Amino acid sequence: MKTNKTILSLLLISAMSIATIGCKTSSSLKGGAIGGAAGGILGGLLSKNNTATGVIVGAAIGGSAGAIIGREMDKQAEELERDLEQAEVERVGEGIKVTFDSGLLFGFDQSKLSASSKSNLDSLAKTLNKYPETNIVIDGHTDDTGSEKYNLNLSMERATSVQNYLIDKGVNASRIATRGLGESVPKSDNSTESGRSENRRVEIGILANEKMQEEAKKAEGED
Incomplete structure (x- = not known):
C-alpha cells in the first residue's frame, strides 16, 4: 500500500544517520552501509555515488584549481x-x-586482516599521513556467492578492518x-571464478578535503 511505502521510506531516511567512529551503527545506501566520518560534503557525495570513482569525480572542482589538486x-x-x-x-x-x-x-x-597484508597497509598509512589534506573512502565489495545480507555484512566488516588498521597507524x-x-557493484561477471575473484575487493578512494580545495582555489586566484 502507498501508506506503507511512505512509512518505509521515512524509516530508511531515519536509518541514514551517520555512525560515529567505533560504533557499529550503519546506514543504508543503495544496497550498502555507511560508517565512519561521513559528515558534511563527503557524506553527501557518499549518498549519491555507489563507487569510489563516483565519489572522487563528484568531488572535483575543475579549472586551474582542479589542475593544482591533480598535480598533488x-x-x-x-x-x-x-x-x-x-x-x-x-x-x-x-x-x-x-x-x-x-x-x-x-x-x-574472514574479515580479520592477514599478517601478509599489513605491510601494504603500513605503506598506505605512511603516504596518507604524509598528505593529511585528503578524505578517504573505504569500500568493501564481495561476489554474489551466499545471501545478499551476508555479503553486505562481510563487506562492511572488511572495510571497517582496513579503517581500524589505518587509524591504528596514525591516520x-x-x-x-x-x-x-x-x-551490489560487481566489477566483473559473477558467472565465472575469475570474475568473482575480481569482485571480491576493497577499493580506497583518496580525494581532496575542503581545506585542500580552498587552498587550490586561492592559488588559482593568485595566478
Whole structure:
C-alpha cells in the first residue's frame, strides 16, 4: 500500500544517520552501509555515488584549481605505485583509487586482516599521513556467492578492518568513511571464478578535503 511505502521510506531516511567512529551503527545506501566520518560534503557525495570513482569525480572542482589538486595527487599516486606491491593504483580525476584483492587482505570468508597484508597497509598509512589534506573512502565489495545480507555484512566488516588498521597507524579517523556494498557493484561477471575473484575487493578512494580545495582555489586566484 502507498501508506506503507511512505512509512518505509521515512524509516530508511531515519536509518541514514551517520555512525560515529567505533560504533557499529550503519546506514543504508543503495544496497550498502555507511560508517565512519561521513559528515558534511563527503557524506553527501557518499549518498549519491555507489563507487569510489563516483565519489572522487563528484568531488572535483575543475579549472586551474582542479589542475593544482591533480598535480598533488600525481605525487601521492607515484609513491603509492612504488610502495604498494599488491594493489592497483589509479589516478581518477582529481583523486586516486587504490584497489586491493580481498584475497590478499583476508582469509576465505574472514574479515580479520592477514599478517601478509599489513605491510601494504603500513605503506598506505605512511603516504596518507604524509598528505593529511585528503578524505578517504573505504569500500568493501564481495561476489554474489551466499545471501545478499551476508555479503553486505562481510563487506562492511572488511572495510571497517582496513579503517581500524589505518587509524591504528596514525591516520586521523575524521578523514575516513567506510562503506559495505556487498555484491551490489560487481566489477566483473559473477558467472565465472575469475570474475568473482575480481569482485571480491576493497577499493580506497583518496580525494581532496575542503581545506585542500580552498587552498587550490586561492592559488588559482593568485595566478
